[in-house]
Amino acid sequence: MYTFVKILSSAAIIGIVTEVARRFPTYGGIIAALPLVSILSIIWLTVQSESSEHIQRFTVGVLVGLPATMVMLFVIYMAMKSSIHIVFAIGLGVVSWVLFLGIQKAIAGVFHISI
Template sequence: MYYFFKIALTALLVVAVSEISKRSSLVGGALASLPLVSFLGMIWLYIDTGNTDKVSELSRNIFWLVLPSLSFFVLLPILLKKGVGFSASFGISTVVMVGFYLGMIFCLKKIGIQ
């Protein structure tokens, strides 16, 4: 029952962002920009383990990995405004973002962050 609750709540948040965005992209964007998945992930991790060190480590890693994800949100609207189709823009932006993630993970390992 606990896992069903976690899945249902998480899915509800995704659907809420989608539905709210139909009415107001600003409000939808504000809701989507909140780190709700991160909040829920930390809460579920703490409830499941009771380990604040794991929550702290997750929080630190989220910080570093948010940075490469921003490339997606910069590139996608640029491509769309240039007339590139949605699917291609989404795919290109995703590939670039994954490249930035891999680059960030490589850099973090070089400075000793695992």
């Protein structure tokens, strides 16, 4: 039952954000930038009785992924601004995300920081 409710509520949020973005692109982008997925995930993990330590590790993972996500969105924006087709722009963004995470992990390894 949890899975069905999670899928339904997540789909509803995505649908609402998309409709707002269609009518008001800037506001839609601001709403999309909200940590809705992170907050929903924390709520569902709590409802499913995950430990506080587990949820804390999840939150650290979100923080670790945030810079790479920012890079990905910037690359997609720049690619689209350069008239690159959306499919290729997203592809470049995903590649930049993977590369940034790899670089981030390598730097963390040099400084003996566990990610």
